Amino acid sequence: MSSENLYENSLKNRLKAFELSESDQSQLALDTHIPFQVAVVSNLLSISRDPIIRNLTDLDTRELRILVNIGSYGPIAASDIAYQSRLDPYSINRAIAALAKKELVKYEEGASRSKPVLLTEQGNSIYNKVVAHLKMREEKLLDTLTNQERNTLSELLQKLELNAEAVLAMEVADCQKQGLSVTRDHKELERWYKRTNK
Template sequence: MSSDNPYKNSLNNRLKAFELSESEQNQLALDSHIPFQVAVVSNLLSISRDPIIKNLTDLDTRELRILVNIGSYGPIAASDIAYQSRLDPYSITRAIAALAKKELVEYQEGASRSKPVLLTANGQDIYKKVIEHLKTREEKLLEPFSQEERKLLGELLQKLELNAEALLATEVADCQKQGLGVTRDHKEIERWFKRTNK
């Protein structure tokens, strides 16, 4: 990081919470386990934990994530939102229905079977307020990083996402070959992997 010193003391204090038990061998050191670290950061940055977002809208976390996705990429189909956000397509369909009931999104006129959706004027109002805050939040979050670090972080996260998708798709295929159960969410990961690698 471009300004490491203010973070060393905070990091040392944080790592004290991760002292491994001496009673077991081969423990997993979560403080250096990348999937755990990514999940912790994701938990901290969850829209549901953001008090400013909570004061901007009463939408639940999933509805808000989908509204932001539709505002950024609409008109867009539920399957494309699932692929972009890596969320369960069935819950996306339910959230879109809830947003439509609140008159924040509408189905595109004359659309094909996939029924792309776009924001209504009310949806656009919420979208503008939310993304203004999200952009400010991102800038503050990345403040201690140099431009090179920001670029590298983005590239590494993209690489990690694609490798996670490939790993999970391989595990799904292996489970199916062994006759083990897989859920529709597992099968969706396999479809995403095929779409990414077509």
């Protein structure tokens, strides 16, 4: 069976799970709802679901994501990791503290108040193993896409990220204007939006 036929057959089988129920209400077809589709792919690609990575390290998902971010962009401050990864700063600081306790990251010597962090030799060893696997997995995942499709997908995801940031930041602002409660995480969305659009 060709890869195109295999794709069509797989898609047909998958869509059987998305038959809408009979109802008078306006229904949401999740199989074509972009935010839902992105969330499903994100769930499938979660580092915590990857059995090879689980055998490479016993770090929890958040710690591993932070370690990979530090390895790619360090020395880097926690606030920059939050902005890049769209994770809340509090949990990032907790993850950095846990990684430092395991001697996988360290604070840059003579650093300013923001305390940028970088990988230790041991942290770098884990980073290299994980990144080698992630690159191999990316190649397998994108194997059926042409170079043009890969570039288009990357551009579309970047646009989607920026649009999501803008929509969420405006919703936070609207809630505040109406006197509705917003969390610290919600306010972080506004800060990220302002940083992107400064």
